[in-house]
Amino acid sequence: MLVLVVITALCFDFTNGFHDTGNAMATSIATGALGPRTAVAISGALNFVGAFLSLAVAATIASGLVDTKVVTLTVVAAGLAGGIIWNLVTWLFGIPSSSSHALIGGVIGSVMAASGGSAVLWKGLVSKVVLPAVFSPIIAALVAAAGTYLLYRISRSMTEGARKHGFRIGQIGSACMVSLAHGTNDAQKTMGVITLALIANGTLAAKSNAPIWVIVCCALAISLGTYIGGWRVIRTLGKGLVEIESPQGMAAESASAAVILLSSSFGYSLSTTHVATGSIIGTGLGKKGAKVRWNVAGRMATAWIFTLPSAAIVGAAAEALAHGIGGTLGVVVDLILLAALAGFIYYRSRGSKVDHNNVNAEWTGGVAPSEPAEPVAA
Amino acid sequence: MWINLSALWKIVVFGLIAGAGLPAIFAGGLYALSWGPRTGKLATAGADAGDDSDVLVGGNVLGMVLAAIAFLIVLAAIGWGIYEVYQIGHPPVKK
Numbered sequence: 001m002l003v004l005v006v007i008t009a010l011c012f013d014f015t016n017g018f019h020d021t022g023n024a025m026a027t028s029i030a031t032g033a034l035g036p037r038t039a040v041a042i043s044g045a046l047n048f049v050g051a052f053l054s055l056a057v058a059a060t061i062a063s064g065l066v067d068t069k070v071v072t073l074t075v076v077a078a079g080l081a082g083g084i085i086w087n088l089v090t091w092l093f094g095i096p097s098s099s100s101h102a103l104i105g106g107v108i109g110s111v112m113a114a115s116g117g118s119a120v121l122w123k124g125l126v127s128k129v130v131l132p133a134v135f136s137p138i139i140a141a142l143v144a145a146a147g148t149y150l151l152y153r154i155s156r157s158m159t160e161g162a163r164k165h166g167f168r169i170g171q172i173g174s175a176c177m178v179s180l181a182h183g184t185n186d187a188q189k190t191m192g193v194i195t196l197a198l199i200a201n202g203t204l205a206a207k208s209n210a211p212i213w214v215i216v217c218c219a220l221a222i223s224l225g226t227y228i229g230g231w232r233v234i235r236t237l238g239k240g241l242v243e244i245e246s247p248q249g250m251a252a253e254s255a256s257a258a259v260i261l262l263s264s265s266f267g268y269s270l271s272t273t274h275v276a277t278g279s280i281i282g283t284g285l286g287k288k289g290a291k292v293r294w295n296v297a298g299r300m301a302t303a304w305i306f307t308l309p310s311a312a313i314v315g316a317a318a319e320a321l322a323h324g325i326g327g328t329l330g331v332v333v334d335l336i337l338l339a340a341l342a343g344f345i346y347y348r349s350r351g352s353k354v355d356h357n358n359v360n361a362e363w364t365g366g367v368a369p370s371e372p373a374e375p376v377a378a
Numbered sequence: 379m380w381i382n383l384s385a386l387w388k389i390v391v392f393g394l395i396a397g398a399g400l401p402a403i404f405a406g407g408l409y410a411l412s413w414g415p416r417t418g419k420l421a422t423a424g425a426d427a428g429d430d431s432d433v434l435v436g437g438n439v440l441g442m443v444l445a446a447i448a449f450l451i452v453l454a455a456i457g458w459g460i461y462e463v464y465q466i467g468h469p470p471v472k473k
Contacts (some may be wrong), residue, residue, distance in 0.1 A: 054463050139390055140397075147398035154405040159414050166408040170401065177456065184463065250401055258397030261459065262389045265466040360456055 001328050005197045006072050008080045008335060010221040013190035015087040016099040017047060017225025019233060022185060023096070023256065023276035026176035026237035027249035033168040034175065036231075043179040044227035050183020051219035055183055056267035058210050060191025064124040064267075065104065068199050070115040074322045076197045077331045078113070081338045082106025082315025086307060088345045094232035095300060098271030102306040103189050104129055105182035107196075109312030110319035132263060132270040133304070137278025140259045144282030147251035152287060155247065167246035174253035179226070180270050187222045189269060191215060236296070239282060248283035255279040275305065396459060400452050405446030408434070413441030 024046075025039040034042070062068075083099070083106035090097040104125075111119050155163045191210040194217075198204040204211070210218075244252070256272070256279045263270045277300060284292035321337075322330035414436025435442070 053460070054466065056466065135386065139393055142390070143393045143397040146394060147401050150398060150402040151405045154402060154409055158409060161407075162412055162434055165412075167405075170404050170408075173456075174401065180460070247405070250404075251398070254401045255393070255397035258393045258400075259389060261463050262392055262396075265463045266385045266389070268385075 001073050001331065002197065002201050002203070004328075004331055004335065005077045006081070006194055006217075008077055008084075008338075009190050009194045009197065010217055012080050012087070012103060012193070013187065013218050013221035014085050014225035015091070015188065015226075016103075016186055017044070017222035018228055019087050019091055019096075019099050019225075020182060020272055021226045023237070024175055024182055024253070026234045026276070027244050027252050027280065028171050028175040029234055030237075030244050031168065031171065031246045031249045033171040033246060033249065038233075039175070042176060043182075044223035046176055046185040047187060048219045048223040048228050050180040051191075051215060051222065052183075053180065054184040054264050055188065055191070055210060055215075057188035057264055057269045058195060059190040060124075060128050060267045060269050061104070061189050062199065062210070063193040064128055065121055066107065066111045066196075067119045067121065068196065070119040071111065071200045072114070072195055073197055073200055074331055075110045075114045075319055076107070076193060076200060077334060078110035078194065078319035078322050079103070079107030079315045081334050082109055082311045082313075084338060085314050085341060088313040088342055090303060090307075091232060092345050094236045096132070096233045096237055096273045096277060097300070097303040097307045098273045099186060100189055100269055100271045100273075101129070101133065101242045101304070102311040103193065104269070105308040105311030105320075106315035107183050107193065108308075109315030109317075112312070113316035113319040114323065115320035118307055128268055129270075130308075131294035132268040133274055134261060136258040136263065136268075136270040137274045137281075140255050140275040140278035141282030141285065143259060144252050144255035144279040148248050148283040148286030151247040151251055164246050167250050170250045171246055171253060174250050174257060177257035178253050178260070178272075178276070181257045181264065182226075183219070183222065184264040184346045185260050185269065185272055187218045188264070190218045190221070192269075194218070194361055203337035223278075237276065244280070244283065245287075247286060251286065252276070252283045253277040255282060261265060267345060271304075396455070400455055403448050404452050407445040407452070410441040410448065411445035414438030443446045 021043055022041055024043050025034070028034040029036050029039050042261045053095055080103070083103035086097070086102040086105070090102075108120055108125065151167070155166075158166070191214050195204065195210045198211075198214075256276045259275050259279075260270070260272055277297070281292055281297060318338075320332050322334045324330065325333055411434055
């Protein structure tokens with residue numbers, strides 16, 4: 001049973017990496033600073049390193065959100081199912097929604113279904129998850145707008161070509177920082193959940209830190225997921241929101257990296273997705289004449305609002321089902337359903353494939369490019 | 379207190395310093411690097427490389443020194459920042 005839960009958690013971490021590659025690398029890929037494949041490889045490696053860097057967020061998830069006394073392995077498994085399903089659905093539509101909220105929503109839903117609303121530490125939820133979710137994109141947009149303005153101002157007398165070339169180099173550095181930051185925040189969430197499961201199982205004492213094997217497994221799962229690459233989300237972020245030039249890309253990434261790293265060290269489990277999106281919008285605001293596609297931004301914001309409750313509902317349903325059947329069998333049935341759904345979504349996604357070949361094709365209003373795109377130099 | 383105001387303003391201030399300030403220093407470095415005859419900026423001879431040139435190093439010695447200082451500041455700041463995050467993120471284990 002514990003093994004099942006840990007495997008599910010690692011699957012979630014995989015979808016997390018997969019879903020969030022875009023946050024770090026979308027702008028570099030969009031401006032051509034890095035080839036798509038190189039970008040995801042570097043990002044994967046740095047996520048691995050980042051996972052070791054800070055454990056503050058794992059601690060928040062493991063002990064700051066729900067009453068660890070009521071959490072059972074079934075509850076954790078159901079919560080994970082909620083998170084994974086939401087991640088896959090948003091991936092299908094190419095919406096960069098927050099994996100963190102999907103996970104937290106799933107866990108909270110299943111805890112509520114299992115033992116009612118009083119088992120949720122609402123204050124921790126609001127102050128460490130909901131409020132950071134509201135503030136972080138705004139702060140990121142502010143920082144990115146300021147950065148964009150400064151970069152264009154300082155470099156205005158350079159030749160166009162030199163500017164593009166120079167900031168592409170800078171972008172590689174800043175994109176690496178985002179990947180690192182992503183590891184410090186997102187890999188932590190799964191560590192937190194596995195720790196929660198271990199506490200529920202009695203393997204660990206309450207309020208423990210994540211053991212080293214958990215850190216290593218999570219780091220591996222997220223970097224693997226990152227390497228596989230969520231091309232759909234990369235496309236929406238890199239091409240859909242704003243058309244990006246390399247100074248803007250660098251400003252966006254620096255802003256994201258700074259905000260995520262700072263928040264990680266305060267233990268705020270914020271969504272790297274929200275931050276990256278805020279930054280990209282910020283660079284659109286900081287440069288004269290740049291256009292922000294507010295309709296795309298609006299679609300994302302809607303998905304964000306729905307993420308927590310929807311994942312919570314799926315988590316609650318999974319918990320009810322597992323509980324109804326009972327025991328290990330209940331969890332197994334949950335996971336089989338989950339796998340079936342995942343397969344179906346994968347099958348659906350084949351119909352409108354987005355991969356490293358067409359990720360940068362001209363934005364025509366939808367996630368999938370309307371016609372076979374020119375291959376991107378890889 | 380539901381909003382941790384002290385954490386919030388720290389994130390904003392340090393976010394601006396690191397997220398906008400460091401790239402600005404980097405940009406300053408690029409700009410200084412571009413001084414000199416080869417890019418046509420501060421050109422002494424009429425060696426204008428044209429607007430689509432992507433030559434980064436202009437050849438001016440002062441410019442190159444300033445650029446090196448700027449890039450070193452950025453790298454040092456990143457290194458220091460990572461170290462700080464590591465320190466904060468691994469509190470001493472309570473026995």
